[in-house]
Amino acid sequence: MEERIRRVGFGPPWLGGGPLPGGYGTGDGPDGRGTLWRLPWFTSVLLAVFVMVGTGFAAKGQPDREPLDAFARVLLIAGPALLLLRHRYPVFCVFGVALSALLYLGAGYPYGPIFLTVAVACFAAIVSGHRTAAWWAIGLLWVGHLLVGHLLYPYLPPSGDAGAAWGPEVGVAAWVVAVLLISELARVRREQWIHDRAERAAAEARRADEERLRIARELHDVLAHSISVINVQAGVGLALLDSDPEQARTALTTIKAASKEALGEVRQVLDTLRTSGDAPRAPAPGLDRLPELVEQAAGAGLSVELEDEGERVALSPGADLAAFRIVQEALTNVVRHSGSRTAHVQLGYGADVLTLRIDDAGPATGDEAGGSGNGLVGMRERAAALGGTIEAGPRPDGGFRVRASLPLKPKETP
Structure with missing residues (x-):
């Protein structure tokens, strides 16, 4: 099931996807529009605005961190930009977003909602079936965070930084675990939904096959009996056409009655192909018609x-x-x-x-x-x-x- 979900993505396999259904932004996608138009623009732009504005407010309360400059803005916008590819290249996206967040932390910029982009990328990768990539990406980001805050801080901006306290690391660990658990829960639910949908499709196919078999059986029974009678009577009529015209007429009368009966039953069988809920026009035959x-x-x-x-x-x-x-x-x-x-x-x-x-x-x-x-x-x-x-x-x-x-x-x- 996990392998099946992994194939949902598009793009090269090393990026976590499969073949693109249409040219990237060329307007030749399956729905008549370019692939570019099917990217998650709305959520990504909304997240970019939230990260930029939220980080600006967060920076006001962290005067000891590096001020937000052009490079910081590039790193802040890089995460939401990469999230545009989270459905087609989930592996590339989750590692790219984690790297941009790690560079942001290493540069000594203020803490803020940039980590929300990591959570979204991790969620998309796990739900699409790339669990290992998501765990590695968020694990490397966490290790990088620990190194920056507790080991490498003397060599990184801001100057004079005394390093991070170990107490808040419990909250960071809880945040990482919560992101992973929520993503895994969503993945399991998605797999169950796909499984249930496949089961429903298989059941529909079985019902359709059974209905086709029932109709074929009805048509065979009706036509085989009636045509056998017609065949016998046609032979009798041909044999007696010259010697006994009256008997030949009787055979032709039987043929007419049998063919009319067959047409009526065939029409009754085909009535079942009408829209569901319609009542049959005539009762099905039973032993009372023996x-x-x-x-x-x-x-x-x-x-x-x-x-x-x-x-x-x-x-x-x-x-x-x-x-x-x-x-x-x-x-x-x-x-x-x-x-x-x-x-x-x-x-x-x-x-x-x-x-x-x-x-x-x-x-x-x-x-x-x-x-x-x-x-x-x-x-x-x-x-x-x-x-x-x-x-x-x-x-x-x-x-x-x-x-x-x-x-x-x-x-x-x-």
């Missing part, structure tokens, strides 16, 4: 026998739709891949599970009858989404069986 399914299968030349076991209960919408689609796909596979023209559908209502069993006598008419296609994959996904299972395979007598077990969660009645 008679229509049997009628469609009969149009394709398949005789289906329905059998119920146990006391029928109202199912939740998800389980009802899944059960209907499983039966629909199983009958579609019989039409497409079985030589049998009969199928047996058994609905078993247990205490806490709904069992679906679809049998046909066989034999298989193609290589795909073993169940490796998308149809059985979709059935397994539907069952797994509800915590159920699917078993599909040939029977010893040459037929084929699909058996599904779906947990029963009765729909609450008002």
